[in-house]
Amino acid sequence: xxxxxxxxxxxxxxxxxxxxxxxxxxxxxxxxxxxxxxxxxxxxxxxxxxxxxxxxxxxxxxxxxxxxxxxxxxxxxxxxxxxxxxxxxxxxxxxxxxxxxxxxxxxxxxxxxxxxxxxxxxxxxxxxxxxxxxxxxxxxxxxxxxxxxxxxxxxxxxxxxxxxxxxxxxxxxxxxxxxxxxxxxxxxxxxxxxxxxxxxxxxxxxx
Ligand code: AMP
Numbered sequence: 001x002x003x004x005x006x007x008x009x010x011x012x013x014x015x016x017x018x019x020x021x022x023x024x025x026x027x028x029x030x031x032x033x034x035x036x037x038x039x040x041x042x043x044x045x046x047x048x049x050x051x052x053x054x055x056x057x058x059x060x061x062x063x064x065x066x067x068x069x070x071x072x073x074x075x076x077x078x079x080x081x082x083x084x085x086x087x088x089x090x091x092x093x094x095x096x097x098x099x100x101x102x103x104x105x106x107x108x109x110x111x112x113x114x115x116x117x118x119x120x121x122x123x124x125x126x127x128x129x130x131x132x133x134x135x136x137x138x139x140x141x142x143x144x145x146x147x148x149x150x151x152x153x154x155x156x157x158x159x160x161x162x163x164x165x166x167x168x169x170x171x172x173x174x175x176x177x178x179x180x181x182x183x184x185x186x187x188x189x190x191x192x193x194x195x196x197x198x199x200x201x202x203x204x205x206x207x
Contacts, residue, residue: 001026001080002100004087006177007108008170009163010118011190012197014131016108017084019198023207027076031064031086033129034071040126054156056166058088058173065095072100088174093181105181106201108190112167119163123152137194
């Protein structure tokens with residue numbers, strides 16, 4: 001099964017994609033995590049996109065399409081995958097249609113006020129990208145990732161002044177994908193607890 005998880009910043013899509021990936025034993029592919037890895041490793045791509053990510057804009061379609069195309073060609077994707085953060089524009093969705101077949105799109109819905117309040121409480125692992133919430137999903141040891149012992153930090157683009165721009169980008173460029181995928185979409189209320197949202201996704205997917 002090939003899935004896409006859609007949702008505004010801090011809708012919980014990264015967290016839910018990771019849980020779904022464990023449950024189904026298929027890879028969780030997050031374009032934002034791959035881009036930030038490149039930034040941390042100061043690769044050519046990382047240096048090119050760093051300022052764009054920090055101000056909350058979208059990286060060009062060509063760059064992310066190439067990135068995801070290469071990733072989907074890897075052997076671990078043969079039984080399926082969960083895409084998180086890609087596609088983010090109609091052009092990306094059209095390119096994806098030329099590469100693979102998507103079975104289901106899971107849309108996690110939260111309103112902007114919830115997104116803003118969650119984002120400012122979000123901390124992310126610098127090494128593996130795993131997300132935490134200071135109150136609702138804290139790491140066992142403060143400031144340290146449960147999965148890889150990496151350092152937790154507040155992302156540059158999670159600072160309040162950038163978050164409003166990211167939400168605008170989401171509404172303008174990514175939300176139209178709901179219509180694009182209307183035949184395949186499953187709509188999930190993202191406001192309840194992490195556990196409740198997971199249950200609702202699993203129930204909808206009958207897994
Ligand atoms: P995320 O971790 O999904 O919130 O992504 C963080 C940032 O990475 C976004 O704000 C964009 O700057 C960039 N990014 C991630 N995925 C994409 C994409 N599919 N298209 C364009 N930019 C992206």
